[in-house]
Amino acid sequence: xxxxxxxxxxxxLNSSCFNKVISQTYLSSDQEMVYAIKNxxxxxxxxxxxxxENATVVIQNKIIQxxxxxxxxxxxxxxxxxxxxxxxxxxxxxxxxxxxxxxVIYPTKGPIVSFNTQNIMTPYIAxxxxxxxxxxxxxxxxxxxNEIIRGDVIGPRIALAKAIGGKKxxxxxxxxxxARNAVRIAKEEGYEFIKAYxxxxxxxFKAVVEEAKNQKMKVVGHIPEVFHEKPAKDFFIPHFSLIxxxxxxxxxxxxxxxKKALEFAHLAKENGTWLIPNLxxxxxxxxxxxxxxxxKKLLGFEYIHPLMQSKWITSNSYYGASDKLIAYxxxxxxxxxxxxxxxxxxxxxxxxxxxxxxSGVVAGFSLHNELKLLVxxxxxxxEALASATRLGAQWLEIDDKIGTIETGKFADLILLDKNPLExxxxxxxxxxxxxxxxxxxxxxxxxxxSDIEKWNNINKxxxxxxETLRKIREK
Ligand SMILES: [Zn+2]
Numbered sequence: 001x002x003x004x005x006x007x008x009x010x011x012x013l014n015s016s017c018f019n020k021v022i023s024q025t026y027l028s029s030d031q032e033m034v035y036a037i038k039n040x041x042x043x044x045x046x047x048x049x050x051x052x053e054n055a056t057v058v059i060q061n062k063i064i065q066x067x068x069x070x071x072x073x074x075x076x077x078x079x080x081x082x083x084x085x086x087x088x089x090x091x092x093x094x095x096x097x098x099x100x101x102x103x104v105i106y107p108t109k110g111p112i113v114s115f116n117t118q119n120i121m122t123p124y125i126a127x128x129x130x131x132x133x134x135x136x137x138x139x140x141x142x143x144x145x146n147e148i149i150r151g152d153v154i155g156p157r158i159a160l161a162k163a164i165g166g167k168k169x170x171x172x173x174x175x176x177x178x179a180r181n182a183v184r185i186a187k188e189e190g191y192e193f194i195k196a197y198x199x200x201x202x203x204x205f206k207a208v209v210e211e212a213k214n215q216k217m218k219v220v221g222h223i224p225e226v227f228h229e230k231p232a233k234d235f236f237i238p239h240f241s242l243i244x245x246x247x248x249x250x251x252x253x254x255x256x257x258x259k260k261a262l263e264f265a266h267l268a269k270e271n272g273t274w275l276i277p278n279l280x281x282x283x284x285x286x287x288x289x290x291x292x293x294x295x296k297k298l299l300g301f302e303y304i305h306p307l308m309q310s311k312w313i314t315s316n317s318y319y320g321a322s323d324k325l326i327a328y329x330x331x332x333x334x335x336x337x338x339x340x341x342x343x344x345x346x347x348x349x350x351x352x353x354x355x356x357x358x359s360g361v362v363a364g365f366s367l368h369n370e371l372k373l374l375v376x377x378x379x380x381x382x383e384a385l386a387s388a389t390r391l392g393a394q395w396l397e398i399d400d401k402i403g404t405i406e407t408g409k410f411a412d413l414i415l416l417d418k419n420p421l422e423x424x425x426x427x428x429x430x431x432x433x434x435x436x437x438x439x440x441x442x443x444x445x446x447x448x449x450s451d452i453e454k455w456n457n458i459n460k461x462x463x464x465x466x467e468t469l470r471k472i473r474e475k
Contacts, residue, residue: 040080088130088412093353
């Protein structure tokens with residue numbers, strides 16, 4: 001949520017924490033491989049969600065070359081009998097762990113802890129998450145993306161939003177002209193989107209949104225705290241086009257009624273503002289507040305970097321909340337469900353995002369939780385799938401490239417053993433994933449995951465969050 005400065009903190013770790021990362025590559029030696037998935041049921045996720053039975057899909061040069069066309073003689077065949085093919089999933093709200101050196105220790109000194117990018121990206125891929133939207137983008141994320149594009153790492157496509165208005169950034173974005181400059185600098189640095197953050201004042205917030213429009217950069221974000229209890233029409237403004245979580249709306253009111261949710265939905269509709277409900281995160285906060293056991297039981301916890309495992313357990317800022325606070329979290333969970341219902345009723349698009357990377361939210365695995373929660377909140381299975389495929393691609397304006405299964409699009413695909421239109425939890429029944437045209441079958445996924453687990457087990461003792469913080473303070 002709002003702790004990304006803490007993610008940056010552990011970069012200045014004592015050198016005893018340094019650990020050489022395992023260099024491991026899972027890339028197939030033949031990038032030019034041609035594949036044909038035969039006899040599969042395609043859930044295309046186009047607007048009319050055309051379902052095509054007994055289909056043959058040919059994948060070549062990273063692209064879906066044909067659907068029900070001829071099969072090239074050199075194609076490697078994948079039997080899709082009794083299986084379902086859906087587009088790769090998009091998590092529209094992540095904070096991916098990345099090394100970096102935001103604090104000067106001495107000139108030429110780089111990051112003290114290095115992370116293996118493959119190990120950071122594998123949980124996404126293992127879960128069929130083939131595109132992510134990084135909402136606290138740093139130069140290191142550009143580096144990670146380069147590693148993936150270069151072919152050194154198998155990972156998702158990464159869209160980048162630069163945050164303006166964090167506690168630190170606010171020092172440079174207090175006035176409208178500073179806010180505009182911050183947007184222009186972000187553009188120059190190569191970020192594609194702007195994230196408006198919590199601590200912007202009203203004028204700076206509006207200047208960020210306006211300048212982003214001038215620079216043709218879409219704006220996602222928080223609703224700054226200054227709007228607290230002000231009329232909702234003040235912060236719903238055109239070009240502020242995606243709210244990072246439903247929590248942003250619930251923080252602006254003490255009225256948790258369906259009527260209030262509808263008011264938000266109407267204003268969102270009028271201003272072209274979409275929503276990332278991010279139900280996962282609030283449910284996770286509530287669970288962590290009550291018990292740390294919920295963390296250890298998280299699906300995929302063993303694949304989290306040991307330093308973050310240590311942080312989530314030994315320095316969990318949600319754990320130990322008062323009964324009153326827990327009751328408040330639960331009230332918010334209920335209100336967020338009403339928000340989803342209201343946005344659905346009014347026809348405001350919602351895209352799936354999870355805050356993957358923050359305490360209690362495991363990359364990749366969390367998106368399947370979100371889909372389930374969206375369905376429990378009232379979306380149909382198909383609507384939930386659309387929120388994590390076509391709609392995300394539309395908001396990012398790459399829907400001509402990904403988000404649906406159509407000829408000519410990039411081959412980001414998940415082959416499922418069971419039908420997700422029957423039960424949304426079937427998105428977890430993954431037989432294999434195509435990542436940018438590369439086939440990763442179940443065996444390979446299991447190998448990649450177990451490699452992380454092994455590395456984590458061997459190196460666990462070297463990473464202790466509290467010790468790390470102590471050493472940082474000593475600097
Ligand atoms: Zn976040």
